[in-house]
Amino acid sequence: MTVLIGVDWGGTKIEALAMRPDGTELVRIRKDTPAGDYEACVRMVADLALEAEARSGETGLIGIGIPGSVDPRTGIAKGCNSTWLLGRHVEQDVVAALGGREVRLENDADCLASSEAIDGAGAGHRVVFAVILGTGNGAGIAIDGRPHSGPNNSAGEWGHSPLPYPDLTEIPGTPCYCGKHGCQETWTSGTGFQNDYARHTGRRIKSPEIMALNRNGDRLAKLVFERYVDRLARGLSVVANTLDPDIFVLGGGMSNIDELYVDLPERIAHYTFSPVFYTPVVKAKHGDSSGVRGAAWLWKDRI
Template identity: 40%
Template sequence: MAIWGIDLGGTKIEGVILSSLEDTTPIVRQRIPTEGEKGYDHIIDRIAEVLALLKKASGMAPEKIGICTPGVLDPGSQTMKNCNSTALNDRPLLADLEAKLQIPVKMANDANCFALAEAHLGVVKQQAPGARTVFGIIMGTGVGGGIVVDGKILEGKHGIGGEWGHNFLDLTGGPCYCGKTGCVETVIAGPSLERFYFEQTGKKKLLRQITEDQQHDTHAAATMERLYEQFGKALSVVINILDPDAIVIGGGVGNIDSLYTKGRERLASYIFNDKVEVPILKPLLGDSAGVFGAAALVG
């Protein structure tokens, strides 16, 4: 039976139909702008529109659908929280979608869908096929994570399983939008690293430029050293608690090659083990991870 998924993003809504979790070649794929500035009800209408496009293009209809969201459904209140698409916060998105679409809906946030997709369809399946526990990391404009155990997302009592980006790391990271200070996100997210460089130099550089300039710019080198050291500290806590069989790093910061060598070396200094044996992998699915992960929710 085909599996259906929709990725609800801040700028786009994408839908896909896959024949199974064994095949990443879409039967149908559709994408439209989110138009989130028009409000909550409009976002729900746009999701329904993507589903209608998938039905029309395929001549099929789903029995259920998975949806990747930019936030978490609180298990207690059954309303959304921690959404960067703020129109969704405090809204009963799951109930409203099931009423609108008239089919069962399974939802998970983008980090969880990333981890699920890479576990079932991506790099983990290819390079660590026996992995039972997978930790998927998003390191870009923010920092998040998702945990997959035996092919299923570990959501947790509060729906925040894997959210290592809001663990305390270092006070110098400063205030975080979540209300705390020194979160992982405030230290090793891309904008946080760029801010650190600016604070040292008074000059603005993109992270890509900082990475490229580290051989001849001492402040760029210091910024990268900060990344390696703090990455090692932050990830060591996850490994000490979860001890995953594989780790996958997505997001723009995850594209930095030296993170997998120098960052791994720093990690070895902090974990409760003689050496780092867990594979730390680059993802394969790119921006398809969200929509493929959504489909995997019902696969």
């Protein structure tokens, strides 16, 4: 029996998974990313994929999710927040490290969307828009369970659109690693949330600590969270206006904030063109495992 091998190549960890075609997990391995060292990352991706395959005892089909995408004509990596991948022939190099084995490679947020569409929180919905609210903001689109990439391999790059309806305090916005200012992810990533709190207090603390203060009645923490919800709603309202997906699925560290699922739908509805907003906003079922499962599911058409 062929197993599905997924590798989630992240900026802080690289994770490999061996999974049966019915979604049963057999092996999971995770190691810290050798950040900044491209060659070491390629070796680790290949080694973890082969280790997961060996430990499963079966021949595998290998899918990989990366924190960016590749130019569909040249194969050169683009839009990677792990900037040491930029300009590299990622798929070609991984194939070489695997001794010529065929791989399928997609953006990590597209893998999240596909995973949640197939057997996660978006199962049963035809068009799934999945958002990573983590160190940065990624997003992916799955249609009928398959990643939708577009002719430029850039569908779902929501995090690098400007924040909609900005007020004077949000213009031009802080610089983004992509070279522009005021990108959505500079406001609504976990990093953006922490930065907003630090701007007003001079103290940098982690998102769970800010939320603990909010829940204990701290006025400033409450204000910062309300502003976060509003900015996230503005961004997602544009997706609702243009794509009108069947469901929004939230992943990444910020998706663990339960208040989002109470406060966010009402705020999105405030900004949409349509006077009604019925779209479910839900948490990813597979959590931070969804990306690696989605990478494995890239071979779903072959099983």
